[in-house]
Amino acid sequence: MEATREIYWNVGHGVLIPMYLFAIIAIGILVYGFKKRLEIYKIGKPLNRFDNRDERVRLLLTNVLGQTKVLRVAGPGTAHALFFWGFLILTIGTTLVFLQADILHPLFGVKFLKGLFYKLFSITLDIAGLVAILMMIGFFIRRFFVKPEGLETVKDDYIMHGLLFAILVTGFFVEGARMAATELKNNISLAYWSPVGFFVANILRGMSESSLLALHKGLWWVHLFLAFGFIASIPFIKFRHIFTTSANYFFTDLRQKGSIDTIDIENEEAESFGVSKVNEFTWKDIFDADACTRCKRCQDRCPAYNTDKPLSPMKLILDIGEAAGSGAETNVIEKVTKDVIWACTTCRACQEICPANNEHVNKILEMRRNLVLMEGEFPGEEVMMAMDNVEVNGNPMGMGFATRGDWAKDLDVKIMSEDSDVDILYFVGCYASFDKRNQQVAKSFIKLCNAAGVKVGILGKEEKCCGEPVRKMGNEYLYQMVAMENIEVIKGYNVKKVVTTCPHCFNTLARDYKDLGFDIEVEHYTTFLWKLINDRKLQIKELPFECTYHDSCYIGRYMDIFEEPRDVLKVAGANVKEMSKNRYESFCCGAGGGRIIAEENIGEKISVKRVKMAEETGADMLVSNCPFCLTMFEDGLKMAELDEKIKAKDLAEILVERLENQE
Structure with missing residues (x-):
């Protein structure tokens, strides 16, 4: 006998009209649900995340089909990827059945689900379904019995686990009932190509033919309505991350990592700076809440959360989403709370691991900007004093700016105002300039450069704080003030290359200063010294x-x-x-x-x-x-x-x- 099966066996082609009617209803509900979500996203300010579409499509396909970011965490990540691939194969299989049964065969007489292809099709779908069920069991045990610390379980989780598991199990019982009534009796060799269906069929083989037919027809409709229920429910519960997380890969920030919007402080038309209300966030900031899967990976890695501070990056994202649901004018700072906003170290561990591609750090920085620039609030008086010191003396310690280069006395290093014939400008930074412990690092770097024959210059009293600490604390005005002064001085000496021993100075000069017109090469001393060693100069x-x-x-x-x-x-x-x-x-x-x-x-x-x-x-x-x-x-x-x-x-x-x- 030919290896194939009758697709609408036992239910007949009369099911097509009600089936497609309910399918249209389910898809209509899905579209309606996302339309309502879209209205919430539109509360946010415009943001262009549709440029460079080829790269965005590549990121989308790589991360969705390859589950690249999901797989960064072994265990749950691997299980999720296996479940996704299993469910994807089942979806592809269902699509192939639809193509043959409802389009190609009735319209063109084409039937491709037969012979060896059908056998491979059958065993592939059975294995995919089995893998998906096993992963679902694993998810169920982890969430409801193991209960990892910090993993929140909400109503959506019960619905999702129950619905997906029911869809998978009823699918196999529909297959098993069909096989028990057909292949077990007249084509046993074909039954072996559906191993899970064969197992279920053997469980049911003792039933009478009429009972099998009734069971098959009943479960067929149950399975169908479960699938339509799944489609219709997507926009209303955590299922929506199937679409939103995938879309978030397309909406990736393609700028250099850690980039921050440089606002126009001189804009007299601006009513406020930073974010205090939901409608001051971008649509992407609001969209992130729907993309969040509540996997808590960000929370697990957050140094603030793991040292008993009130910041949870996951909760931050979800709180912004809840605030957006309450209306455009909702005060998001009150929702999130100030202690949460000030606790962040901007370490970026949350964003690096997030499988949903959410952007946590800049949301916090925007709220800090509002607190500092609009409300004059700081996490403590010591921060306000440090900012005053930067403004007056060019460093947060309050040390006299004229002594900034004193650490370099008696070293073979040039002061740029006296002699600018150098190979590199060493941007020293505040701590290496004034902190005795870190001065030893600066001196060590100079000695290493001397040993390698590199001529080094420093700005001395002309150098000011790069502005990074005050910017990350929300004071964009002070940051831009000291940054522009540094840029003007450095450019005045026609410097070809800047080297720093401070990663914060490095990031600021190499990335952030570009927005202010700084285009000189900047390198951290780690890679600079490695090159000198590699080139045998050091x-x-x-x-x-x-x-x-x-x-x-x-x-x-x-x-x-x-x-x-x-x-x-x-x-x-x-x-x-x-x-x-x-x-x-x-x-x-x-x-x-x-x-x-x-x-x-x-x-x-x-x-x-x-x-x-x-x-x-x-x-x-x-x-x-x-x-x-x-x-x-x-x-x-x-x-x-x-x-x-x-x-x-x-x-x-x-x-x-x-x-x-x-x-």
């Missing part, structure tokens, strides 16, 4: 030692620089013992997002939690390449009473020791 003696390395957020997640610092350490003789949280998963030191100038008064100190991770490696040295990280780790080690056990060092200090010890 000779480092290998002296074996053990350490653990901390990936600074603004070098790692923001700039994707992970291997160069490790390679430099290995050249110096390091055995790097990785912390449990490293590279893209690295745990913030707690200083980012302007938190370096703010007191940490809620929960556990983030730096303490991080140095405890370093302790777990057994290494006696914690290496970083960021002045903020170094400062936080020195404090964290003391508070954790680990300062006698672990020493915090900068990468440059380790290399200088290898210079000093060369024979």
Whole structure:
């Protein structure tokens, strides 16, 4: 017998009219639901996320079909991907049945579901369905029995799990009832190509033929209405992420990672700056709430949440969505709360891991802008004082600007105002200029450059804070003021290249200053030194030692620089013992997002939690390449009473020791 089956077996072609009628109703409800959601998105301000469509389509297909971002987390991520692929194959299979039964065969006499193709079609769909069911069981156990901390279970979860499981199981019982009445009796060899259906058919084979027919017809309609119920419910519950999460890949921010909108402070027509109400967000900010799958990956990685602060990136996104549902004028800051807004370190761990491609950080920064620029509010008096110091003296410490270059006395480094014939301009930053501990890093960098024959210049008293901490705290006006002054000075010397030892300065000069007309090459000293070593211009003696390395957020997640610092350490003789949280998963030191100038008064100190991770490696040295990280780790080690056990060092200090010890 030919390997095939009658598609409308037992139910007859008379079901076509009611079936398509109900299909139209289900699709109509789906369209209506999304139309209502669209009205909510439109509350937000315009934003162009339709440019560069080829790249956007590529991201969409890669992430949806390949489940790329979902698979970044083993376990639940793998299970979700397998379920998605299984359900996708079932959907494709249903579409093929529709094409043959309702279009190609009645109109053109074409029948392709037969022979070997039908056998492969049948076994593929059975395996896909089985995988989907097994994954659903896994999801059910995880959500309702294991209950991972922070995983919220709401009414939608019961509906989704029940509906999907019912669709899959009834599908197999419809197949099993058909096979029990047909293939088990007259084509057993074909039945083997539907292994799950064959298993169910054997369970049902003791039933009478009339009972099998009745069971099949009844379950066929149940299965059909469950499928239509699934379609109709999508816009109204968490199922909508099937569309919204997929669309969010298309709506990816294609700018350089960490980019922030540079607002026109001089715009006299602007009624306000930043965001306090829902309608001051963009439509994408509101759309993100619908794309959120509540998977809590962002929350699991948030340093603020994991040190008992009130910020949950997941809840932040959902709160904005709830506020949007309450109306355009809803005060979103009151909904989110100020403690949540100030707690963020802008480490970007949430955005890096989010499988829905949501954008958390800039939402927080926009609300901070409103609090600072419109309300004059700060997380504490110390922040306001630091901003005053930046405005008056060009640094948050309040040190006299004229002493900014004093650390470089007696070093082979040029002051640009005296001699601008240099290979690189070293933008020192505030901490390396005024903090004694970080001055050692600056001195080490100069010595390394001297050893490599690189002529270095500094701005000295002409340099001001890059503006990053005050900008991340919401003071866009002060940021632009000091930034423009720095740009004017640097450009005046016809500098070809700027090198920084501070990742925050690096990100700001290399990315943010571009919006203000700065077009000079900027490099972090980590990659700069690695190139010098690689080109054999800088000779480092290998002296074996053990350490653990901390990936600074603004070098790692923001700039994707992970291997160069490790390679430099290995050249110096390091055995790097990785912390449990490293590279893209690295745990913030707690200083980012302007938190370096703010007191940490809620929960556990983030730096303490991080140095405890370093302790777990057994290494006696914690290496970083960021002045903020170094400062936080020195404090964290003391508070954790680990300062006698672990020493915090900068990468440059380790290399200088290898210079000093060369024979």
